Every structure is written in C-alpha cells, then in structure tokens.
Amino acid sequence: MSRHHVRIGFIPLVDAAVLVAARELDFAAAEGVELELCRETSWSNVRDKVAFGLFEGAHMLAPMPIAMRLGLGSVAHEAVAPFVLNVNGNAISVSRELAGIMGALRAPENGPKSGSAALQALEVMAAGLRELHRKRGAPLTFGVPFPFSCHAYELRHCLAHAGLQTGREVEIVVVPPPLMVDALRAGKLDGFCVGEPWNSVAVDAELAEIVLPTARVWQFGAEKVLGLRQEWAESNQETLFALLRALHKAALWADRAENHVTLSEILAREPYLDLPAEIIERSLNGHLTLAPDGRQGLFEDFLVLQRKAATFPWRSYALWIYAQMVRAGQVEHSPARLAAVRAAFRPDLYREALGPAGVDLPGASEKVEGALAVETPVASSGGKMFLGPDAFFDGTVFDPNDLEDYLAGAAPTGRGRLAT
Amino acid sequence: MGWVRVSNSLSTMKIAVVDPQSDRADVIEEGLRDAGYRDIHHISEMSGLLERLSELAPDVILIDLENPNRDVLEQMFEVSRLVSRPIAMFVDDSDMSMIEAAVEAGVGAYVVDGMKKERIKNILATAITRFNTFSRLQSELQATKAALAERKVIDRAKGILMKAKGLSEEEAYALMRKTAMSQSKKLSEIAQSIVTAAELLS
Structure with a gap:
C-alpha cells in the first residue's frame, strides 16, 4: 500500500x-x-x-x-x-475571589430554589459577577482562547441570558490557554472559559473553581x-x-x-501535552475536581x-x-x-x-439543535443511531431553517474590549 | 523628487517588534535601520500587550510566530474594525510567495488597514531575511557550543587515560579512536564514558 x-x-x-x-x-x-x-x-x-x-x-x-x-x-x-x-469538553471557571462571593450567595438560605442545575449555577455566577462589579466599580475580565471560538460564544450566550453586558459588567479578552493560569495569578482575569486541561490545572494551582462545564450550557x-x-x-x-x-x-x-x-x-x-496523566484523565472521564478544597463533580458527556x-x-x-x-x-x-x-x-x-x-x-445532514431532552433514536443507514440529549440550558431551540427568526429573536451578545 | 519622499515616508513609518527574545529583536531592528526605517519600537513584555500597542499605535507590527500572544493580537484585529485605526494582517493572494516565506521564516506581520502594500513589502522582506539570519546564527552558535563541549570531554578523557595507563597524548587519542571505531560509537561517546567511569571510581 x-x-x-x-x-x-x-x-x-x-x-x-x-x-x-x-x-x-x-x-x-x-x-x-x-x-x-x-x-x-x-x-x-x-x-x-x-x-x-x-x-x-x-x-x-x-x-x-x-x-x-x-x-x-x-x-x-x-x-x-x-x-x-x-x-463539548470546555468549562467556565472563576477566580477564588469571585468564587468566594458566589459561595456566600449559594448558601441554602440565599441560593436559587428552582430550575436546572445549569440555570442555578448560572444564576449564582451572574449574582456573584454583579456583586464583584458593584464592589470594584469596573468591568470584570473573562478570558477565552480565540475570538472565533465556541468558548466565546457559549460564555457570551450565558452572560446575555443573565442580562450581563459585555463592555459594561464584563470584558471578554483573548488569552492563550497555557497563559490563563498565569493571568489569573497576576489578577488580570476574574474567570475564563477554556478547554481541558487548563481548568483543572488552575484548580490544582489553587487559583480557580470550575463553575460550569459547557456540556451544561449546550449538552451536545x-x-x-x-x-x-x-x-x-x-x-x-x-x-x-x-x-x-x-x-x-x-x-x-x-x-x-x-x-x-x-x-x-x-x-x-x-x-x-507534557502534563501529568491524572489531570488529563479527569476530563476524559468527566470526573472533575471542581475546587482547591477537593470538591468533586461527575458530568455526563463532559467530553x-x-x-x-x-x-x-x-x-x-x-x-x-x-x-x-x-x-x-x-x-x-x-x-x-x-x-x-x-x-x-x-x-x-x-x-x-x-x-x-x-x-x-444519519439520514439527514442538519438537525434542529437543542430539541432533544433525552437520548432519542433517529433514522440512520444502520438503524442503530441514538442522538441527544442536546438541550441548551435556557431551552433555546435552533432550527437552521429559521435562521432569520432566530437572529431576530436572539439578544445581541455584545462586543469585546476596545469596541466601546 | 523620488528618494526624498520615500525616505520621509520610511522615517515616519512606526514599526513595533513584538518579541520576548531581545537578541532576535536587536537583529531585526538593525536590519530595519539599515533599510532606512527610524521609528522602531521593541516590545518584550507580553503582559499588557494590547494596552501598549493601542498607546503606541504602530503602522506595522512584526511578531514571532512561535509567540502564543499572536492570538491576543488577533482579538485586537477583530474588535479594531470598530475603532478608528483598524489593523489587518498583511496577507493577500497576490503576495503568496512572500507570505509563504514569512510563515516559513516564522514571522507574522500586521498593518494598519488602508496602507499601501508596496510600503509594507520592504519591511516584511527585511524581517524575513533577519529572522532567517537569526535562526542560522542560532543553529551555528549551538553547533559551536556542542563542538566545544565535545572537545572538552575528549581532552578530559585523554588526560585520564594518560595518567591511568602512562600513555602519551597521541597514544591516548589513538586508543579512544580505535575503541570508538570498533564499537561503532562516536569518539565523544567513548570519551564521555571514560569520564563517567573515572568519576564513579574516584
């Protein structure tokens, strides 16, 4: 051959x-x-x-x-x-400072009482962001790896849902993933959305807590x-x-x-990767260490x-x-x-x-994204294909045939730094 | 009327060289100065890169392709379309050969949008040449260093053999060569094992 x-x-x-x-x-x-x-x-x-x-x-x-x-x-x-x-495979992590504020907000007497785990996590994160923004009187800074990345889009989608504006409460900046941990240490970031192993590396360095795997923002x-x-x-x-x-x-x-x-x-x-295998294995299994105190989380379809x-x-x-x-x-x-x-x-x-x-x-080459709440059989050449769940945390459904309607109905997610 | 205007435009062209390696930045800067450019700024500190660049407002940015902060520049790129001084990468299908040469040499260039291509070509060509010169110098330097280190080990091994076996310098060298050839190893490897053995036995 x-x-x-x-x-x-x-x-x-x-x-x-x-x-x-x-x-x-x-x-x-x-x-x-x-x-x-x-x-x-x-x-x-x-x-x-x-x-x-x-x-x-x-x-x-x-x-x-x-x-x-x-x-x-x-x-x-x-x-x-x-x-x-x-x-999937990415996560949103926040600095210890922001995590501390969120921890107080998450206490049973204050915390959200209803909604999915993702909605609750986002509600707490948004409240924490507002609180820190109020205290500081300046926008918070979140890092993503590239302007054209699902990290940026999923983070923007979350912030827009929570009514937070980029350029006002939060700035989104590009930071190369291997430099995220350093930027956090230097106090230049309040959080980031990045792929593994960088969330886990930041947790192990006792600099961050993982708050939301993107598999919970969009399940697939x-x-x-x-x-x-x-x-x-x-x-x-x-x-x-x-x-x-x-x-x-x-x-x-x-x-x-x-x-x-x-x-x-x-x-x-x-x-x-030139990093310890144990850190890498966490995201392969979806079994993450979420915080420096050792708190664990198991996430279905993490990656x-x-x-x-x-x-x-x-x-x-x-x-x-x-x-x-x-x-x-x-x-x-x-x-x-x-x-x-x-x-x-x-x-x-x-x-x-x-x-x-x-x-x-599969029988089709495009599908309605976010429509499957549970694993569902679909038409395929071999007849053994199951898809989903693929829901968005906010219940959005994206029908590629109704792109114009989606764009008309979806809130703008703002622009990055230097744009205002 | 030609050259006065060209030299004017050269001296007013503001060039930023983003490179944490200051010896390479020096080589590039020297090349640009030789080519007639005067307003050259070296940025070696990567934190606060965006702030520094917006403050400086260069006409051209040169960056090493191995620098992960290239992606930070790209963001500036994206958002800067909305501000007054947009910056765009110097890529154009008509200049494919030059761009390929730049990527191979490991240099990236960004320019203020709307600037005439001809004005940039010369800068990029200079940067490519200098990047290549620098890599060649680097590898020559490394080769020299390695050769020197080998020489040292061989001299030490020779001394050990002379002392231990009462040989002359030529005899000690010939013995090592013969051993290297019969074991199909490099002379420096044999020398290194003699030195290691002597260290262990001393």
Whole structure:
C-alpha cells in the first residue's frame, strides 16, 4: 500500500485526543497514512499554516473554518471541516475571589430554589459577577482562547441570558490557554472559559473553581474539527478518505472508558501535552475536581469523542456558530455569507469516506439543535443511531431553517474590549 | 523628487517588534535601520500587550510566530474594525510567495488597514531575511557550543587515560579512536564514558 504523508497541526489540549490516538495506536498507519502531528502555539498560526500549505489540515476550533471562509481575522481562505474531533469538553471557571462571593450567595438560605442545575449555577455566577462589579466599580475580565471560538460564544450566550453586558459588567479578552493560569495569578482575569486541561490545572494551582462545564450550557455542541484546505481535500481524496477512516477508528477506541488510562498516559507525553496523566484523565472521564478544597463533580458527556454520532459534521453546527458570530457583532448576516458557511462543514465528504466502511450514517445532514431532552433514536443507514440529549440550558431551540427568526429573536451578545 | 519622499515616508513609518527574545529583536531592528526605517519600537513584555500597542499605535507590527500572544493580537484585529485605526494582517493572494516565506521564516506581520502594500513589502522582506539570519546564527552558535563541549570531554578523557595507563597524548587519542571505531560509537561517546567511569571510581 502506498504511504500518504499528511501534516496536521494541533494545539496541546485534551481534545487533540483522536488525532494523537490515530497516530500513536497506528490507526493511521493501518490505513496507509503517515500522520505527522505538528504542535503549534497559537490558533492564528494553525489557521495561517493551513491556509498557506505548510499543513494539510489541523485540529481547529469549530468556528475557525467558518471564520476562514468569511475572511474574519484574515483574508478569506477556502477551508473545509469533514470530521468533528470532539463534542463539548470546555468549562467556565472563576477566580477564588469571585468564587468566594458566589459561595456566600449559594448558601441554602440565599441560593436559587428552582430550575436546572445549569440555570442555578448560572444564576449564582451572574449574582456573584454583579456583586464583584458593584464592589470594584469596573468591568470584570473573562478570558477565552480565540475570538472565533465556541468558548466565546457559549460564555457570551450565558452572560446575555443573565442580562450581563459585555463592555459594561464584563470584558471578554483573548488569552492563550497555557497563559490563563498565569493571568489569573497576576489578577488580570476574574474567570475564563477554556478547554481541558487548563481548568483543572488552575484548580490544582489553587487559583480557580470550575463553575460550569459547557456540556451544561449546550449538552451536545461541536468543539474541535478537522479543518483542511479545500483544494487539498478535493485533489487528494484517496488520502483524505483513508485519514477519515483512521480518525473514525481512533475515535471509537478513544471514546471507550476502558481506554482512558492509556489515552491519558499517551497525551501526557512530552510531544503532546507534557502534563501529568491524572489531570488529563479527569476530563476524559468527566470526573472533575471542581475546587482547591477537593470538591468533586461527575458530568455526563463532559467530553464526547465518538458516541451519539459525535464525529458527524452536522451543517446545523456551522449555522449555529454563524448565528453566534452575527449576535456577537463579528459579522453581518447576508445570503452570500450564509452560502459560504454552508460550504464549510462537509457531511458529504464524511459520508463518501465512511459509508463504504460500514459506518452508521444519519439520514439527514442538519438537525434542529437543542430539541432533544433525552437520548432519542433517529433514522440512520444502520438503524442503530441514538442522538441527544442536546438541550441548551435556557431551552433555546435552533432550527437552521429559521435562521432569520432566530437572529431576530436572539439578544445581541455584545462586543469585546476596545469596541466601546 | 523620488528618494526624498520615500525616505520621509520610511522615517515616519512606526514599526513595533513584538518579541520576548531581545537578541532576535536587536537583529531585526538593525536590519530595519539599515533599510532606512527610524521609528522602531521593541516590545518584550507580553503582559499588557494590547494596552501598549493601542498607546503606541504602530503602522506595522512584526511578531514571532512561535509567540502564543499572536492570538491576543488577533482579538485586537477583530474588535479594531470598530475603532478608528483598524489593523489587518498583511496577507493577500497576490503576495503568496512572500507570505509563504514569512510563515516559513516564522514571522507574522500586521498593518494598519488602508496602507499601501508596496510600503509594507520592504519591511516584511527585511524581517524575513533577519529572522532567517537569526535562526542560522542560532543553529551555528549551538553547533559551536556542542563542538566545544565535545572537545572538552575528549581532552578530559585523554588526560585520564594518560595518567591511568602512562600513555602519551597521541597514544591516548589513538586508543579512544580505535575503541570508538570498533564499537561503532562516536569518539565523544567513548570519551564521555571514560569520564563517567573515572568519576564513579574516584
């Protein structure tokens, strides 16, 4: 079998797991793909190196291929995402100071009495934010890893729901994940929304408490995707399909609980995260240490690598992300932009690559997001597909066919610093 | 009339070099000065980067691609479209070869939107050359250091052999070479094991 050399960039995060497993457990080699994983230091580098051909593709924030096609933050480049590398996996954490104020508000006599766990957690966080903002007389600062990230959109969605305005009560700033802990220590941040292991690292450093995994904000949202240059994907289909088969097998392996010890040991190594395996294992199992006092939390679907069709690039994910870009004021809605967004996620390539390999494929390529309160069977080629729950904490439903209605009804989520 | 105006525009062009490595920043700054630019600012402190840059309001920002704070700049990028002095990355499909060279050299450039491309090309070209020069210097320096360290170990091992076995310098060296060849190891590896053994036995 001929060997195909593929260079894929990644940022050292737990959710690079499927790519790492594909290489280290030889799922890629078995498909004839020589997978070279190149560690990167910034999402901007990842974008540019894919755009200019130094990498064939990369571990990308799900909004990145969309931002690339829309020319946000750079000149427009045709990027495609034919595979989702993980669903969920981020969390919102707050500083000890803010956590202390929230702790008092959470006391039984003061705390919220009704609503879901997520709504209650958010209510307490919002009250704590207001209290600290009142005390300080200046906006609080929250960090996210990149302007075009689900971290930013989910945090903005939460703040808007709580009636908190970015630019007034809260500023959202970009901080590279490995520097989040330092920024917290230096008192530059009051909280952040970031992927693992950085929430856990901050808790272990006794600098933060985890208040809300994003799996509780949206129970099933795409987080990272395999992003590729469209030109490469189209002219190297044989290699692309072999790579997707390898990633599918790696995802099946990596999602199984009995493999999480091995997986965390591999991710802990120097070329990948270079951090203790125990910290990495927490997010794989969804069993987190929430606070420096050792308080524990077990979260269902904290990080999903394969089950419930997690790797399928639903177009509705891309459309939801686009809607959040519009809400955040990053882009104005237009039919031409909508067409560009629809071309960013490529369920057709996923089907073509994995259908012949016998993978169970869903009947549709987009769905109403947030409609499933419980795990539900859906039509699929193999007849064994279950999806959900995928609810948003506030009960929002996102129907990709009613994008205009959604945008008309959804509150703007404000803009970042320097914008006012 | 040409050159006076060009040199004027060069000297008024404000360039920020964002680089925590000050020796590299020096190399870049020197290159830019040689090319006629005068208003160059080196930012080595990464905390408060945005504040510093908004205060400085440079026309061009050069940043090392290995710097994770590039993403912080990107945010400025996003929000700055809404303020008076927008900043955009110097990327354009007509300059693909230059951009590829920049990415390979490891330098990123951001410019004030609306600035003429021709005015930037020269800066970027200078930065690329200087980045490449610096990496070459770095690797040469490392190679020199490694060679020096090897020489030292070989000299020490030679001394140990001369003392322990009553050999001349040439004989000690020849013995190590012969051993290295018969074990297909590097001379420096044999020397290192002699030094280690001597340390253990002393």
